Amino acid sequence: MSAPIPRPAEPRETHPDTVDPRVEALVNEVIGRVADKWTMIVLEVLTEHGELRFTRIGEFAGGISQKMLTQTLRQMERDGLVLRTVHPVIPPRVEYRLTDLGLSLAEAFCGVWQWAEANIARIEHARAAFDAAKAG
Amino acid sequence: MSAPIPRPAEPRETHPDTVDPRVEALVNEVIGRVADKWTMIVLEVLTEHGELRFTRIGEFAGGISQKMLTQTLRQMERDGLVLRTVHPVIPPRVEYRLTDLGLSLAEAFCGVWQWAEANIARIEHARAAFDAAKAG
DNA sequence: GTCTTCACTCTCTTTCAGGTAAGTATAGAT
DNA sequence: ATCTATACTTACCTGAAAGAGAGTGAAGAC
Structure with missing residues (x-):
């Protein structure tokens, strides 16, 4: 019983504020492509x-292989995020x-970055509490 | 010639504004965990x-398996992002x-979300241009 | 007694991201 | 002639992610 959960036929909008699924899909795709490690x-x-x-980017990035760096850079170039000279x-x-x-994009991500930085402690605390509750 | 690119020994800071790598690592981990599809x-x-x-979440999410939904929800609960009743x-x-x-977190991501929505056209254009340039 | 509902949980299998290692091209230095 | 530096490709391989599909438990409807 765990094939993909089917979407309901059509009329299933409890809330009226649902986004156009095509926009949603596009946004998800963009985010998916853009938000990888x-x-x-x-x-x-x-x-x-x-x-x-x-090579310099690779050094700063830390632990990336040349293959992945090339790949990432090409993708970003294709998406118009970086300029290659x-x-x-x-x-x-x-x-x-x-x-x-x-x-x-970097600016937009800044918010998430800051959120992460500001909330590391809270997350770690939550995890500890969760794990303790489960263990005890 | 593509093992991980080694980081330089130590004194390689052209810019002085480099972040504490430990903070960087933590932030990366948090973002990595939090920013998956x-x-x-x-x-x-x-x-x-x-x-x-x-089940409702599964329906709205579209295409997720029960297994992944459970897993995602558990993780988010553990991280203190969702409350399970x-x-x-x-x-x-x-x-x-x-x-x-x-x-x-949702609020922080809002910026990225909006960015994606606002720039889909630009990205698609960039891709088309890139592909055309490569093909021609 | 068996069927249904719901929220999982388990197992099996496939997919694929990403790592390693080696190869390529070119010119100048030794 | 060989070595080096640089920015890649290419081929191969492996481990982890994730999908499919079945199983579970408990109460009430029939």
């Missing part, structure tokens, strides 16, 4: 340090920086 | 509809609603 970290690194080269020299020199869109 | 969706559903029963009747009746902490 590495994207957020790269976003933060670039916000903090400005324009950086590939290739200098045609050898050895190659590629620099990345946030676009205005990227900066605005 | 289903948590965000459940958060939104509960924000929009107030107190709801298990069991009515000792048969068949069981369990209701979930956001705590103040949960509400404050």
